[in-house]
Amino acid sequence: MIRSGRKRHWSRWLYRIQWLLLAIIALAVTAVRLGLLHYMTAFEVFKYAGLAAVVVALISILVFIWGLVKRHPEARSAALWAAVLGAIPVAIPLFVVGEHNFRAPPIHDISTDLQDPPAFEAILSLRGPGDNSPDYAGAEVASQQRNSPLYQDIQPLPLKMTVAEATELAAEVAQKLGWRVVAKSPNQGRIEAVARTPVLGFTEDVVVRVKKEGDGVKVDVRSASRARTFDLGSNGERIRTFLHQMRRRTERR
Known part of the structure; x- marks a missing residue:
């Protein structure tokens, strides 16, 4: 018997990519704490992974709007999760370091x-x-x-x-x-x-x-x-x- 069903939308890859980027950042943090990675190398990882997460978050916002217009709940949900996850690499440094300390x-x-x-x-x-x-x-x-x-x-x-x-x-x-x-x-x-x-x-x-x-x-x-x-x-x-x-x-x- 052949099963039929709606093909899953590609937007699910948006939050999968975000989880991957967050995992990379977490591994870099762990490596620095264990002395396995120089902090300057870690900062480069944070910079590029964080930038990639922001780009994916911006794309996700566009996909979310598209999902609203097309009444596509899966796309809306996936894009919303991706946008929220993309804010984490920006929010954590602001919370831990403080926005004012970036002007030090x-x-x-x-x-x-x-x-x-x-x-x-x-x-x-x-x-x-x-x-x-x-x-x-x-x-x-x-x-x-x-x-x-x-x-x-x-x-x-x-x-x-x-x-x-x-x-x-x-x-x-x-x-x-x-x-x-x-x-x-x-x-x-x-x-x-x-x-x-x-x-x-x-x-x-x-x-x-x-x-x-x-x-x-x-x-x-x-x-x-x-x-x-x-x-x-x-x-x-x-x-x-x-x-x-x-x-x-x-x-x-």
């Missing part, structure tokens, strides 16, 4: 003190030969940070407590934020920690310095990417979040 200057080392940035010490042993220099790059980087509207709020935090108390609090906040504290010296007013970015897991090193100032202390923070040369605002966002949490905890006391 091309630097990877952010500090609350641009004249005398806290120096890395204990963390130096964790860096490899291919990593960025742990030394602050100086006036050029400081000028880019100083002149960027994105970093105007990255300032030292004054607190009414002792150096040891502020250092202990800084270590507590760092651990609460998921950083790995590798060194803590309450008497010297220093902690050093390692943090990772949410999606790709880029390693970024952090040093917190606490100095006595007047009847309280001044907290300075420096966060620097270990491998990337352009951080898309991640180091500034980390410092901002840390200082906000420090401020909130002191207000509760």
